[in-house]
Amino acid sequence: MKVILLGTAAGGGCPQWNCACALCTAGLEPRSQDCVAISADGAGWYLLNCSPDIRAQILATPELRAGPGPRDIPLRGVLLTDAELDHTLGLLMLREAGGLPVWAPDAVLQALSPFRAIIDGYGGWTWSSPVDLPGLRVQVLPVSDKKPKYVTSAQDGPWVMAYRIEDVVTGGVLVYAPCLKSWPAGFGAFVEGASLVLLDGTFFAPDEMAGVGGPDQPAMGHLPITETLTRLPGRAGPHWAFTHLNNTNPVLDPSSPEHAAVLAAGASLPPDGTTYVL
Ligand code: MLT
């Protein structure tokens, strides 16, 4: 299975358009919003989440460009972990292709109803919960009850999933968990035997948003890296990598002690465009 990290930043990307914090103005290598492409055969590709940056992400990724026929595309579907706008708005950007299968938890499909009503006007989208991908075995684990800010209904979750995706031929396993509110029950077994685990790296520390005037960080539902690092088993087992990095996160600066601390724990902070073969 090929895995391409199309974007590795949290909502807003880095730099974020309305932010003049030290990191957004430091001239760091830009990061676009969290999105991953996977393929078992190198020909058909599935997106894990669909960021508002998807157009630029596709154009920057030769594997995802259209062809050989004038309107042939290699995208075969989209798996959503949640209903957050930074993970779903890109579906609107894909409307020129006239629809793809989208898989997501029931609560997410429900929350996206108004959005689906718009996008369904642009062709044959299908929306369902059970995931069935050729050549890939997909398992889901509910990991958080955090609802997007725009959801006002009392709808029950689960609201956020992690995916475990196994290539049935190579046995390579990707776990994708970009939104963790806490270390979820059952996560140890879920990552057992994985080759690569992509983890929520939104914040390094629990008080980080204070520097840019909030919002209330715990309400954002992201376990800080300082907590996650205490759970990692060192260099044994899967390779751990952080994604969905917020523009307030000091690990974005490769010369920071926080960046060094992540590497010292045996995890990585891969940039946009990083490719893995599992
Ligand atoms: C999140 O990850 O917490 C959300 O995407 C925040 C947002 O962009 O509204």
Ligand code: MN
């Ligand atoms: Mn997000």
Ligand code: ZN
């Ligand atoms: Zn900033």
